[in-house]
Amino acid sequence: MKILCNGEAREIASGIRVTEYLNQLGLDALSVVVECDGKILTREEYGSHELQDGSVLELIRFVGGG
Amino acid sequence: MLTIAGKKFRSRLFGGTGKFSSPEVMKEALAASGCEMVTVALRRVDLNNPADDIMSVLDRERYLFLPNTSGARDAGEAIRLACLARASGGGEWLKLEVTPDPRTLLPDPIETLKATEELVKEGFKVLPYMNADPILALRLQDAGAVAVMPLGSPIGTNQGVLTRFQIEIIIAQAQVPVIVDAGLGAPSHVAEAMEMGADAVLVNTAIAVAGDPVRMARAFAMAVEAGRIAYESGLGAVSKEAAPSSPEDGLGFLR
Numbered sequence: 001m002k003i004l005c006n007g008e009a010r011e012i013a014s015g016i017r018v019t020e021y022l023n024q025l026g027l028d029a030l031s032v033v034v035e036c037d038g039k040i041l042t043r044e045e046y047g048s049h050e051l052q053d054g055s056v057l058e059l060i061r062f063v064g065g066g
Numbered sequence: 067m068l069t070i071a072g073k074k075f076r077s078r079l080f081g082g083t084g085k086f087s088s089p090e091v092m093k094e095a096l097a098a099s100g101c102e103m104v105t106v107a108l109r110r111v112d113l114n115n116p117a118d119d120i121m122s123v124l125d126r127e128r129y130l131f132l133p134n135t136s137g138a139r140d141a142g143e144a145i146r147l148a149c150l151a152r153a154s155g156g157g158e159w160l161k162l163e164v165t166p167d168p169r170t171l172l173p174d175p176i177e178t179l180k181a182t183e184e185l186v187k188e189g190f191k192v193l194p195y196m197n198a199d200p201i202l203a204l205r206l207q208d209a210g211a212v213a214v215m216p217l218g219s220p221i222g223t224n225q226g227v228l229t230r231f232q233i234e235i236i237i238a239q240a241q242v243p244v245i246v247d248a249g250l251g252a253p254s255h256v257a258e259a260m261e262m263g264a265d266a267v268l269v270n271t272a273i274a275v276a277g278d279p280v281r282m283a284r285a286f287a288m289a290v291e292a293g294r295i296a297y298e299s300g301l302g303a304v305s306k307e308a309a310p311s312s313p314e315d316g317l318g319f320l321r
Contacts, residue, residue: 006113007110008113025113025116026116027111027116032111032154033154035150040150042153059111059113060111060150060154061108061109061111061120061121061154062106062107062120062154062156063084063107063108063109063120064083064092064106064120065083065084065105065107066082066083066085066107066221066222066268
């Protein structure tokens with residue numbers, strides 16, 4: 001199935017949860033905040049939230065800024 | 067000692083984390099600056115560079131993180147960024163920036179006030195970046211801002227305190243700390259702001275882009291301290307007339 005992750009179309013297997021997807025991307029779950037379909041997920045939800053076909057995922061983190 | 071929203075700060079210099087040539091230089095420069103609060107921004111993760119994480123470089127025991135809402139063009143975008151910052155573990159502190167015009171990066175006063183009202187209700191400790199408008203400073207203070215951050219000159223311009231007259235009024239009227247932010251390009255600029263009675267200053271670009279950011283950070287720290295001591299010591303009055311420093315009496319032997 002297809003999702004949109006940080007503006008990029010990506011093909012993923014169905015049934016994948018957020019924690020699993022972050023692992024696949026090589027991302028430390030504690031270093032990012034996840035917004036899925038416009039809703040911010042709490043860290044506790046990463047393990048249970050399953051990505052759906054057409055999900056719009058935003059992975060955000062702190063960067064240098066003034 | 068400076069207190070903002072109940073939190074005490076020994077240093078009156080706040081740092082930024084943007085534009086440094088490397089994380090190592092940033093870390094060393096922030097240490098040299100002595101600052102205890104640093105700003106950070108929020109952006110999409112670079113999926114091609116997943117290990118690039120500023121949080122792994124900065125010690126959160128040492129620095130209070132002040133997430134900013136840079137990039138927001140209206141109150142709605144700023145509130146969304148604020149919620150993301152809080153969900154990222156950024157805490158309640160927030161530098162509110164609403165800059166709709168990329169050319170000037172000047173803050174939108176109406177959207178900034180609107181966002182401040184909303185975010186204070188949501189429990190954020192809001193430090194709004196604002197144009198140096200004394201009336202707006204009072205309105206933001208009344209809306210619950212824990213400090214106000216009037217600009218010296220536009221972000222990243224290194225032009226110094228071009229808003230002196232307005233900042234003097236803001237300092238005279240404010241019940242909350244006044245942090246002069248943006249455009250402070252040289253240690254003399256921050257010394258000037260501190261001599262005027264600013265409670266603190268925020269510096270990013272001038273330190274980050276210096277030939278030697280670590281030594282420049284030290285220079286800024288010294289200037290902040292010098293300016294503060296001068297303010298507390300009471301500066302002499304400015305006069306248009308000359309006044310001799312040596313005695314006028316006792317010159318009879320010359321004439």
